[in-house]
Amino acid sequence: MRTAHSVAAVRNAERELMDRLPEGALMQRAAAGLAAACAGLLREARGRVYGARVVLLVGSGDNGGDALYAGARLARRGAGVCAVLLVPGRTHQGGLGALLGAGGRVADDPFDVLAAADLVLDGITGIGGRGGLRPDAVPVARAARSGSAMVVAVDLPSGVEADSGEVAGEAVRADATVTFGTYKPGLLVDPARERAGALRLVDIGLGPYLPSVPALEALQHADVARLLPVPTGESDKYRRGVVGVVAGSARYPGAAVLAVAGALRGGAGAVRYVGPGVEAVLARFPETLVHEGSPSAAGRVQSWVVGPGLGDGSWATAAVADVLASDVPVLVDADGLRLLDVETLRGRSARAATATTLLTPHAGEAAALLGIPREDVEAGRLDAVRELAARYGATVLLKGSTTLVADPDAGVPVRVNPTGTPWLATAGSGDVLSGLAGSLLATGLPPRDAGSVAAYLHGLAARLAARGAPVAADDVAAWLPEAWRNVVG
Numbered sequence: 243m244r245t246a247h248s249v250a251a252v253r254n255a256e257r258e259l260m261d262r263l264p265e266g267a268l269m270q271r272a273a274a275g276l277a278a279a280c281a282g283l284l285r286e287a288r289g290r291v292y293g294a295r296v297v298l299l300v301g302s303g304d305n306g307g308d309a310l311y312a313g314a315r316l317a318r319r320g321a322g323v324c325a326v327l328l329v330p331g332r333t334h335q336g337g338l339g340a341l342l343g344a345g346g347r348v349a350d351d352p353f354d355v356l357a358a359a360d361l362v363l364d365g366i367t368g369i370g371g372r373g374g375l376r377p378d379a380v381p382v383a384r385a386a387r388s389g390s391a392m393v394v395a396v397d398l399p400s401g402v403e404a405d406s407g408e409v410a411g412e413a414v415r416a417d418a419t420v421t422f423g424t425y426k427p428g429l430l431v432d433p434a435r436e437r438a439g440a441l442r443l444v445d446i447g448l449g450p451y452l453p454s455v456p457a458l459e460a461l462q463h464a465d466v467a468r469l470l471p472v473p474t475g476e477s478d479k480y481r482r483g484v485v486g487v488v489a490g491s492a493r494y495p496g497a498a499v500l501a502v503a504g505a506l507r508g509g510a511g512a513v514r515y516v517g518p519g520v521e522a523v524l525a526r527f528p529e530t531l532v533h534e535g536s537p538s539a540a541g542r543v544q545s546w547v548v549g550p551g552l553g554d555g556s557w558a559t560a561a562v563a564d565v566l567a568s569d570v571p572v573l574v575d576a577d578g579l580r581l582l583d584v585e586t587l588r589g590r591s592a593r594a595a596t597a598t599t600l601l602t603p604h605a606g607e608a609a610a611l612l613g614i615p616r617e618d619v620e621a622g623r624l625d626a627v628r629e630l631a632a633r634y635g636a637t638v639l640l641k642g643s644t645t646l647v648a649d650p651d652a653g654v655p656v657r658v659n660p661t662g663t664p665w666l667a668t669a670g671s672g673d674v675l676s677g678l679a680g681s682l683l684a685t686g687l688p689p690r691d692a693g694s695v696a697a698y699l700h701g702l703a704a705r706l707a708a709r710g711a712p713v714a715a716d717d718v719a720a721w722l723p724e725a726w727r728n729v730v731g
């Protein structure tokens with residue numbers, strides 16, 4: 243599991259650890275890890291550290307101090323290191339002394355040195371930064387990107403919000419970020435994540451002092467493998483779970499087919515389809531159980547998926563209400579999100595512990611549910627998913643470039659999916675995801691696990707299917723077994 247902690251948690255842990263260490267020891271640990279990472283990158287790019295041209299962008303806080311001490315270490319290994327001091331009167335004095343003592347220098351003209359650099363260390367701001375880059379830092383950050391240098395962010399790309407992943411204005415765009423002690427939420431959530439490049443974590447000994455419950459967590463292969471259902475010798479199709487899929491309409495029969503395609507690959511023993519797309523579903527998947535009446539009359543299921551391509555006719559409205567009246571886990575997607583009755587939804591968890599709900603909006607649907615503009619959801623994804631989960635009393639999976647899953651209990655870490663790919667932004671891929679997650683719900687996974695495991699497999703399947711080329715939603719569904727094998731492999 244990759245975990246991220248809030249700035250407040252990092253600051254507390256830092257205070258506790260600092261009390262037990264000699265002054266400056268923590269910054270030296272950070273700088274040593276940072277210099278080692280930079281030396282590795284320079285060796286990869288040009289064979290050796292000796293003679294490399296390194297430029298440090300140094301702000302007014304300890305983030306700049308880290309850059310200066312790391313620069314001193316690189317200078318001692320023969321790199322030509324030059325510091326650009328953004329606030330000369332408030333530069334970290336110990337760090338500057340170390341750099342100058344190691345043969346580094348302060349740049350006269352930042353743009354000259356940046357144009358010739360092999361590597362730029364961004365030490366403008368770290369966890370103390372607020373708002374986007376200040377105006378004087380913007381041209382320097384742009385110049386760092388415009389040459390051929392690798393840009394390495396110290397702790398965080400300057401200009402991003404560490405706790406939320408928001409980017410208010412301009413931020414550094416790094417090729418790599420070397421972060422200290424723990425990941426920060428902004429390194430894992432877009433739009434900030436996208437500025438961070440490849441992530442590297444340097445252990446500075448904060449671990450024992452950080453809270454055991456992080457703010458954010460990202461599943462890795464081993465975590466997903468542990469969560470995936472494994473049928474036993476005694477499993478028959480009913481014990482493995484039956485997922486009911488209420489999807490599709492005369493106008494959108496394809497949504498039914500794609501949701502069933504996802505559901506068939508999610509581990510449930512059987513898929514029961516209910517809706518107007520019976521013919522299309524059976525033509526493609528003859529193994530599906532089908533029913534054309536109301537969902538509650540279709541036979542037993544262990545979970546429901548309701549909404550993809552359902553339209554908003556009277557049958558659809560009644561079907562959503564019917565499904566929400568059940569006591570099994572329900573996943574609500576797409577049109578289902580527009581048709582759901584909020585009071586019924588909130589009442590579900592009070593009615594039965596098994597009546598859990600997983601909502602799976604994309605940014606536009608989330609915006610409608612929250613009554614705010616879509617851009618606000620995209621800019622502040624973490625806040626939006628937390629707010630939705632709290633307001634609706636349901637688990638919420640917010641789809642997008644970094645899919646997030648929030649539990650209605652605010653004390654439970656938000657999950658962020660690490661396997662996404664831009665190729666997933668394709669029609670119908672959400673229908674596949676809803677079927678897949680619903681199927682995992684039927685096997686008994688709680689909503690947060692079902693949502694985050696489904697997002698993980700779905701992203702991985704898309705990557706495996708795509709290999710650099712466009713994919714259709716149908717390809718993603720077809721590659722789900724390969725993604726599953728890849729995880730348990």
Ligand SMILES: NC(=O)C1=CN([C@@H]2O[C@H](COP(=O)(O)OP(=O)(O)OC[C@H]3O[C@@H](n4cnc5c(N)ncnc54)[C@H](OP(=O)(O)O)[C@@H]3O)[C@@H](O)[C@H]2O)[C@@H](O)CC1
Pocket residue numbers: 252253256268269272301302303304305306308366367368369370371372373374375376379396397398401422423446448
């Ligand atoms: N915690 C730990 O465990 C460890 C922490 N370590 C390191 O310390 C870093 C945190 O250092 P920090 O607290 O000094 O804050 P930092 O990020 O340097 O920025 C604050 C300065 O920036 C300024 N400023 C603010 N916003 C700005 C903007 N938009 N654009 C431009 N400037 C802006 C602000 O100025 P002011 O608002 O006062 O004018 C203030 O002076 C952390 O990220 C890590 O690298 C490691 O050494 C070891 C272990």
Ligand SMILES: [K+]
Pocket residue numbers: 305364365366367368395396397398399400
């Ligand atoms: K930085």
